[in-house]
Amino acid sequence: MGIISAFLEFLEKLGGKTLEVAEVPVRKIPERGVSIKERLEYLKQMREQIEEEKAKEEEKLIEETIEWREKVIEKTPLSERIAEGFLKYFRGPVESLSKSIKGLEIDLYRANITMSKEKYVALMLAVGIIVSLMSLAFAIIIYLPWDLAILLAFLGFILGFFYMRIYPKLVWRRRVEEVERALPYVLRHMASLLSAGVGIAEAMVSVAKADYGVISEEFQMIVQDMHKGASFEDALSRFEERMASDNVVKVTKQILRAIKFGGNLADILYKMADEFAFEYRIKLMDYVQKINGLSFVYMFMSVVMPTLLIVAILAGSLLAKRLVITISGLVVLMLFAFPMLSVIMIIMIKRAEPR
Incomplete structure (x- = not known):
C-alpha cells in the first residue's frame, strides 16, 4: 500500500506540473487550413505581442533602476x-x-x-x-x-x-559642548548601574544604547573599538583624544585610576556628576548677567543704528541737494553691513553660552 500511495502521489505531482506548463501561452502559427493572408495576420499579432512584452520589460527595468538610484541618493548625502x-x-x-x-x-x-x-x-x-x-x-x-x-x-x-x-x-566644539552638558546625567546613569552590581563595560553599553545625543554616539564608538580588539584603556584614550576636553580627561583619568588601584567607582562618578552640575549652574548665572548687556548692544546695532544712518543720509542729502551715498552703496550697507554686525553679535552671545 505504501508503494501504491507513493506512485499515486508522483502521478499527481506530474499532472500538476503538466497543467502549469500547459497554462504557459505558446505562440504557434496554424499550418493547415489557413490562408497566406491569415498567416500574415497571425505574424503581425505575434510581433505586436513580442514588442509589447519587450516594452513592459524595459519599463520594469527603468522603474527598478530609478528605485535603486533613489535609494542610493537617499543614503548618500x-x-x-x-x-x-x-x-x-x-x-x-x-x-x-x-x-x-x-x-x-x-x-x-x-x-x-x-x-x-x-x-x-x-x-x-x-x-x-x-x-x-x-x-x-x-x-x-x-x-x-x-x-x-x-x-x-x-x-x-x-x-x-x-x-x-x-x-x-x-x-567638534559643538560636540564637546553637548558631551559636557550631558556628562552629569551620564555619570549618574553609570553610577546607578555600578551600584547595582553591573560592570563598567556593561554600563558603557547601556549609555551607548540610551538617548543622550552625542555622548551616546561616542560611547558607541568606544564599544566598537573594544569589539575590534582595543583594550579598555586604549578605547578611553581615543575618546579623550577626540574630545580634547578637560572634563572628559578628568572623567577618564578617574575611571582608569579606580579600575587600576581600586576604589568605589560609583561614589566617584556621583561626586563628579554633582561637581559638574554645580559648575554649570555657576556658569549659567554668569551668562545671564552677561547676556543683559549684550542684548542691549544687539538692539542698538540692529535697530537704532540703521535708523540713525537713514536719518543722517536724508539730512545730508537735503543740505547737499544730492544723495550723499549711492543707492547701491545704501543697499550694500542695509543688506550686508548691518546684518553682518547682527550675526557677529549673535555669534558672540552664542559663544558666551556656558557649556
Missing part, C-alpha cells in the same frame, strides 16, 4: 555627492591642495566626519565656487559695477572656502 563629482574632474589640483592643508585629518576625526581628506578639500572648493557664483548673481541683480561684482565674487569664494575649512572645528 548631498555634500558627499558634490565632493565626489568635483573630485572626479579635478583630482590632480585637489590632491595637490590637500597636501598643503595641515591638521585637516585631525579636525575631521574629532568632528566624526567620515569623509576622506581629499574629498573634503574638493567639497571646500565646490562650496567656494557656489558661494562665488551666488555673490556674482546678487551683484548683477543690484546693478553693481563689474569690478565690484568680480571683487564680491572673489570674496564669496574666499568666505565659502575658509568657512568649510573651519567647519570641522565648529562641529
Whole structure:
C-alpha cells in the first residue's frame, strides 16, 4: 500500500506540473487550413505581442533602476555627492591642495566626519565656487559695477572656502559642548548601574544604547573599538583624544585610576556628576548677567543704528541737494553691513553660552 500511495502521489505531482506548463501561452502559427493572408495576420499579432512584452520589460527595468538610484541618493548625502563629482574632474589640483592643508585629518576625526581628506578639500572648493557664483548673481541683480561684482565674487569664494575649512572645528566644539552638558546625567546613569552590581563595560553599553545625543554616539564608538580588539584603556584614550576636553580627561583619568588601584567607582562618578552640575549652574548665572548687556548692544546695532544712518543720509542729502551715498552703496550697507554686525553679535552671545 505504501508503494501504491507513493506512485499515486508522483502521478499527481506530474499532472500538476503538466497543467502549469500547459497554462504557459505558446505562440504557434496554424499550418493547415489557413490562408497566406491569415498567416500574415497571425505574424503581425505575434510581433505586436513580442514588442509589447519587450516594452513592459524595459519599463520594469527603468522603474527598478530609478528605485535603486533613489535609494542610493537617499543614503548618500548631498555634500558627499558634490565632493565626489568635483573630485572626479579635478583630482590632480585637489590632491595637490590637500597636501598643503595641515591638521585637516585631525579636525575631521574629532568632528566624526567620515569623509576622506581629499574629498573634503574638493567639497571646500565646490562650496567656494557656489558661494562665488551666488555673490556674482546678487551683484548683477543690484546693478553693481563689474569690478565690484568680480571683487564680491572673489570674496564669496574666499568666505565659502575658509568657512568649510573651519567647519570641522565648529562641529567638534559643538560636540564637546553637548558631551559636557550631558556628562552629569551620564555619570549618574553609570553610577546607578555600578551600584547595582553591573560592570563598567556593561554600563558603557547601556549609555551607548540610551538617548543622550552625542555622548551616546561616542560611547558607541568606544564599544566598537573594544569589539575590534582595543583594550579598555586604549578605547578611553581615543575618546579623550577626540574630545580634547578637560572634563572628559578628568572623567577618564578617574575611571582608569579606580579600575587600576581600586576604589568605589560609583561614589566617584556621583561626586563628579554633582561637581559638574554645580559648575554649570555657576556658569549659567554668569551668562545671564552677561547676556543683559549684550542684548542691549544687539538692539542698538540692529535697530537704532540703521535708523540713525537713514536719518543722517536724508539730512545730508537735503543740505547737499544730492544723495550723499549711492543707492547701491545704501543697499550694500542695509543688506550686508548691518546684518553682518547682527550675526557677529549673535555669534558672540552664542559663544558666551556656558557649556
